[in-house]
Amino acid sequence: MGGQYRNKKEISKFLTDWYQEAVETESWKRADHFHLSQVSKKFRNPEVWFDAAFDMFKMYFDIIDKSKYTILMRIPLLESGSKTDATLLNNDYIIKEINDFESPSFYLFPVNSDNLAQTANSVLYEDDCFKFYFHEEQDDIDGLYYRSVSVTI
Secondary structure (H helix, E strand, O other), rough: OEEEOHHHHHHHHHHHHHHHHHHHHHHHHOOOOEHHHHHHHHHHHHHHHHHHHHHHHHHHHHHHHOOOOEEEEEEOOOOOOOOHHHHOOHHHHHHHEEEEEOOOOOEHHHHHHHHHHHOOOOOEEOOOEEEEEEEEEOOOOOEEEEEEEEOOO
């Protein structure tokens, strides 16, 4: 990721600064977060969001104090006119359905946080590094299902 988008040192500084401010201000109480597209103009292209988000997630995870904090990454999916068959969810499905309007976002939580437990309450599937959670909510007005996948380590 380093030379492909913005140099790794600048990305690391952004993540470190954001982490330090989040800890000082207890940002999780306000659900503060940052979006991938805020880090660099090159991250504004939806075609890079999935891979770049996971690269950023790993990099950010290496910065935090893992004994005290954890990260949740939220990937918004396109809204749907019908309920999603969660058994179809996998990385390929997520890439195909990623919302091209809102880039993935990152949240910092204390370990064992109630806010984290409410957001990530049941594991959908796991791979070698990550746990994936699915959230879907039907809107009362337009009837569409608004969906997202959350990821933790």
